[in-house]
Amino acid sequence: MRQIDNALEKIMPELLNLESFRFRISEISTMTGVSTRQLRYWEQKGYIHPMTRTDQQKARMYDFHTFVAVRIMKVFLDEGYRLPSAAEKMTSFLADINVFRDFVKQAFRGIEIVDGQPAVDMGSFDKAGKQILYGINDNGHIRYIVKDKKKDQQ
């Protein structure tokens, strides 16, 4: 069991590092429901950009960010927006996602068991820094708990 924990510890950062993901055009197409023809056209229009590659290969490579962008565009297109509008909405949507991601990245301190349930440690929020705010997902019902910081945490 201990060995498994060590292995997980080793690979978790890698699994969470979405930015290292690389996709070929057919993969992006399958994952998003957008045809390869469309992907090349959107690129020509400047809505998406394949990664600039250092080697001599011609085949396009996409990063995770582009996958998200394409997927979002697809959603807006399915809602009836035209390409230029969908691209515009995708851009601002991406900006909102970044705000959210930065917030979570900053606020998330880990998972702890509180009241017998896994709780998200969101750090201290009082000026003195003596209390910690926990968030618990109770079958879809979110509730918050404030606990005094343990001695060894200070």
Place this chain on the structure above:
DNA sequence: GTTCTGACA
């Protein structure tokens, strides 16, 4: 087998 560009519908 896959991707690329260009072209036609």
Place this chain on the structure above:
DNA sequence: TGTCAGCA
């Protein structure tokens, strides 16, 4: 935007 040709 789909599809096909002719390459690499």
